[in-house]
Amino acid sequence: MTRKREFAFLLLIVPALLFYFIFYLYPVISTFAHSFTDWSLLQRSIHFIGLDNYRQLFNDDVVLTGIKNSIVYAVIMTIVQNALAVPLAVALDKNLRSKNVLRMVFFAPAVLSPLVVGFLWSYIMSSLDYGPLNQMLSHLGLGSVNWLGEPKLALYSVILTQVWQWTGWAMVIYLANLQGISKELFEAAHIDGANGWKTFWNITLPLLVPSITINTVLSMIGGLKVFDIIFSMTSGGPGHATESIVTVLLQRAFTDSQLGYASALGVLFSLFVMVVTLLQLRLMKRWEVS
Amino acid sequence: MSMKKAQRPYLLELSLIILAVIVALPIYYLLVTTLKTPEEAAASPLGLPHHWTFGNYAEAWNMMRYPRVFTNNFIITFFSLIGCTLLPCMAAYGFARSRSLIGKLLFVAVIAGLVVPFQIALIPLYKLISTLHLMNTLWAVIIVNISVTIPFNVFLFINFVKSLPLEVEESASIDGSGVIGTFFRIVLPLMQPVVASAAILNSLTFWNDFMGPLLFLQTRDKAVILQEVYRNIGQFSTNWTAFFPMMVLGVAPLLIFYIIMQKYIIKGIAAGSVKG
Numbered sequence: 001m002t003r004k005r006e007f008a009f010l011l012l013i014v015p016a017l018l019f020y021f022i023f024y025l026y027p028v029i030s031t032f033a034h035s036f037t038d039w040s041l042l043q044r045s046i047h048f049i050g051l052d053n054y055r056q057l058f059n060d061d062v063v064l065t066g067i068k069n070s071i072v073y074a075v076i077m078t079i080v081q082n083a084l085a086v087p088l089a090v091a092l093d094k095n096l097r098s099k100n101v102l103r104m105v106f107f108a109p110a111v112l113s114p115l116v117v118g119f120l121w122s123y124i125m126s127s128l129d130y131g132p133l134n135q136m137l138s139h140l141g142l143g144s145v146n147w148l149g150e151p152k153l154a155l156y157s158v159i160l161t162q163v164w165q166w167t168g169w170a171m172v173i174y175l176a177n178l179q180g181i182s183k184e185l186f187e188a189a190h191i192d193g194a195n196g197w198k199t200f201w202n203i204t205l206p207l208l209v210p211s212i213t214i215n216t217v218l219s220m221i222g223g224l225k226v227f228d229i230i231f232s233m234t235s236g237g238p239g240h241a242t243e244s245i246v247t248v249l250l251q252r253a254f255t256d257s258q259l260g261y262a263s264a265l266g267v268l269f270s271l272f273v274m275v276v277t278l279l280q281l282r283l284m285k286r287w288e289v290s
Numbered sequence: 291m292s293m294k295k296a297q298r299p300y301l302l303e304l305s306l307i308i309l310a311v312i313v314a315l316p317i318y319y320l321l322v323t324t325l326k327t328p329e330e331a332a333a334s335p336l337g338l339p340h341h342w343t344f345g346n347y348a349e350a351w352n353m354m355r356y357p358r359v360f361t362n363n364f365i366i367t368f369f370s371l372i373g374c375t376l377l378p379c380m381a382a383y384g385f386a387r388s389r390s391l392i393g394k395l396l397f398v399a400v401i402a403g404l405v406v407p408f409q410i411a412l413i414p415l416y417k418l419i420s421t422l423h424l425m426n427t428l429w430a431v432i433i434v435n436i437s438v439t440i441p442f443n444v445f446l447f448i449n450f451v452k453s454l455p456l457e458v459e460e461s462a463s464i465d466g467s468g469v470i471g472t473f474f475r476i477v478l479p480l481m482q483p484v485v486a487s488a489a490i491l492n493s494l495t496f497w498n499d500f501m502g503p504l505l506f507l508q509t510r511d512k513a514v515i516l517q518e519v520y521r522n523i524g525q526f527s528t529n530w531t532a533f534f535p536m537m538v539l540g541v542a543p544l545l546i547f548y549i550i551m552q553k554y555i556i557k558g559i560a561a562g563s564v565k566g
Contacts, residue, residue, distance in 0.1 A: 008469035010393060012384035016377040016440050020400055023437035027411035027418060034414070088306075096303045104552050105310040108317065111548040111555075113498040115516050116540045119523060119533075120320050130328070130530075132319055132335035164316065169559070176560030225407055228500050232520075246409050253413050254505075266410035274405045 028270075031263045039260035046260070053264035062240050063265060066248035067272075069155055073244065074223025074276075077159050077166075078216050084167050085215065089174030090204060103175070107168035114165065118232030121161040122148060148234055151241035158233050158242055165229075166222070170215045177211035178204075213284040217277060224273055245269050320541075324534040331531050350535035354518040355510070360543070363514045366431050366503075367496045373436035374443055374492050375485045381440070382447035383473050397448075403441030412505065419506055430506040431514075435496050443488050446562065450484040451477070483561075490558035497544055515540050 035053055039046045057063050092103055109117065124133050125147035134144040147157040181204075189199045227246040230236060236243040236251075249269065253262035315336070323331050324346055325339040350356075385397045415434065424430040454477065462472045503514045513521075519540040526532045548555055 005463075005469050006388060006390050006393075009384040009388040010390070012380040012470065012473060013388075013393070013396060016381035016444065017396060017400070019373075019377060019433065019437040020403065020440045023415065023418070023433055024403055024408070024411060024440065025399070027414035028406055030414035031410050091302055091306055094299055094302065096299060096306070098303060098307060102306055102310050103556065104549075105314050107552075107556060108545070108548065109313070111494060111544045112317075112541045113500070113516055113544075115498075115500045116519060116537045119519070119537055120316060123323075123530075124316055124319065130332035130335065135335055164313065168313075172556050172560050221407070225409060227409075231500075232523075249409065250412070254416075259413050263413060266413070270407050270410045273407045277405050 031266050034260050035264035035267045037260045037263075039263070041257035041259065049260075053261045054268070056261065057264055057268060062243060063248055065240050066243040066245045069241075069243060070224050070226065070245045073155065073159060073162075073226055074220050076156075077162050077223045078219040080159070080163050081167050081170050081219055082212065082215055084163070085170035085174055086205075086208065086212075088167070088171045089178055090200065092171070092175060093178040103172070107172055109165045110169040112165065114228040115232045117161060117165050118229040121157075121164075122233045125157055149238055151238050154234055154238060154242045158230060161233065162223075162226075162229060166219065170219065173211050173215055174208060177208055181207050209284065213281065216284070217280050220276055220280060221273060224269075224276065245272075320534060320537060323531050324538055326531050328529060328531050346532050346535045347539075349532065350539055353522065354515070354536060354539060356515075356518075356539060358511065359513055359515045359518050362428060362507075362512060363497060363543070366428050366435070366514065367493055369428075369432045370435035370496045371489050371493055373432065374439040375489055377436065378440055378443035378447050378488075379478060379481055379485060380473065382444050382451050383477055385444065386448050386451040387469075397444075400441055400444050404445060408438045412501075416505055425506060426508050426512055428507070428512060431499070431502045434502055434506070435492075435499070439492055439495075443492075446488055447481065447484055450481060454480055486554070487558035487562040490555050491562045494544065515543075 034046075036048055036050060037046045038049050038052075088106065092099055092106075096102070123131070125131060127134060127144065127146045127149055129135075131144075133147065137144060146153065148154050185203055185207075186199060189203055194202070225246060226244045227250070230242055230244050230247055234242040236247045245265070246269075249262050249265050252258050252265060256262075319335060322336070322339065325342055325344070330339065381400070385393060385400075388394075419425050419430045419434075424433070458476055458480075459472050462476050463469075467475065498516070499514075500516045500520070503517055504520075507513055507517065510518075519536050522533060522536055
């Protein structure tokens with residue numbers, strides 16, 4: 001009887017497992033295996049070449065730029081987004097009359113396609129005469145800025161766009177967490193004479209740690225994987241100034257047909273994401289305890 | 291003292307409203323530019339249009355073959371959603387109740403997928419899809435969508451299943467109901483709230499997905515909305531405002547869905563993320 005039940009439990013697992021093994025796990029393992037080969041669409045045979053691809057990665061300037069950009073991108077986006085989303089959520093948790101409308105507006109950018117958001121903001125930040133952002137700056141008496149054309153600035157312009165799009169998402173997660181905190185805690189703090197700042201640092205922020213963990217992990221991983229928005233805003237340019245790991249990976253694989261080499265980049269990339277995720281969860285856990 | 295307390299939220303509210311206006315400006319710019327000529331849009335980007343013409347929309351609608359691509363988007367999202375909720379529900383129940391070692395090992399294998407970014411699988415996946423003759427079919431995107439979301443959804447659902455009381459299932463099994471019958475008749479209906487939040491989270495991802503269609507759908511009759519938007523960027527260098535209705539048509543379905551369903555969407559996202 002229990003044997004039959006156990007068999008039925010396993011039977012329920014099978015469909016999901018088939019999809020997962022065939023279309024996810026197998027390709028991942030295959031990428032790993034191919035990362036040690038010279039697999040290319042330009043030649044018929046595949047040869048084992050050991051760690052050559054990996055060695056080459058560290059001499060490939062575009063790859064190194066992509067890695068650096070993805071890190072800068074993920075870290076800055078995570079910090080700015082959460083630094084804005086926490087106070088926003090705390091404010092919206094108060095008894096405001098326009099609370100629902102405000103929440104709806106702040107979250108709205110998150111439902112737009114990142115591809116379209118990228119196109120839209122490349123018009124907004126355009127350095128041609130119609131660019132509304134520069135027009136606004138000149139109305140304020142400030143000079144115009146080459147948002148996407150200046151190599152040193154372009155990455156930060158993309159980050160700004162992403163912050164606009166995703167801060168509302170983080171805010172919603174913080175709000176859900178805040179709504180789970182008993183209001184009595186705040187009342188008690190108020191009676192004890194704690195002011196707004198003290199209450200925020202000593203009560204609100206520590207209780208927000210679970211959602212801070214979720215949000216920072218989500219935006220770090222999202223930042224490291226960034227593709228659509230860069231594809232539509234800058235295509236990795238000017239030069240290679242805004243290239244990310246995934247844009248380089250897709251170029252090496254599908255434009256240059258260097259599949260083995262791109263696989264090695266993929267392996268490096270996922271090691272990266274894994275380490276960052278685990279490290280972050282670890283750090284956050286320590287913070288949660290103390 | 292009480293005066294001060296009553297005043298403070300008003301000031302806060304006013305500054306939040308100003309901030310909301312700033313956040314909404316890009317969306318306003320997107321909408322208002324669709325009704326302008328390039329000259330008008332350049333002269334005053336944020337001003338209201340002089341005359342309201344919707345001709346740009348009609349042209350965009352035809353150029354994008356909107357009914358066709360909308361249907362493709364819908365089919366992909368619909369079938370992906372069924373697969374990405376039903377299969378992980380079944381699996382989560384099986385994993386939660388299985389006592390065998392093999393069940394536990396398989397669970398670890400599935401959960402490991404949580405830390406592996408999907409992009410690493412793209413190259414072999416591309417080859418696999420063409421070997422299976424699924425290239426340029428909507429099924430390719432649907433299958434990939436389902437497979438990629440399995441680890442997270444199993445993870446999300448299993449915590450929910452574990453919180454369900456065992457008594458209901460036990461009484462069903464005394465009544466002679468088998469495991470699979472109990473799952474479909476009793477457990478699955480109970481999972482509705484968590485399935486709803488997963489469905490909302492995933493529907494946004496599936497609908498807005500660009501990389502999957504870009505890789506697996508090549509012809510125009512199989513394309514999704516965003517591919518048609520992408521095709522037309524740069525087509526209008528002089529008459530550049532004509533591209534704006536296309537962007538609007540690109541984001542409109544989800545934006546309208548969001549405005550109607552916003553309470554559920556926000557709730558679903560919060561619940562899905564916090565539990566995940």
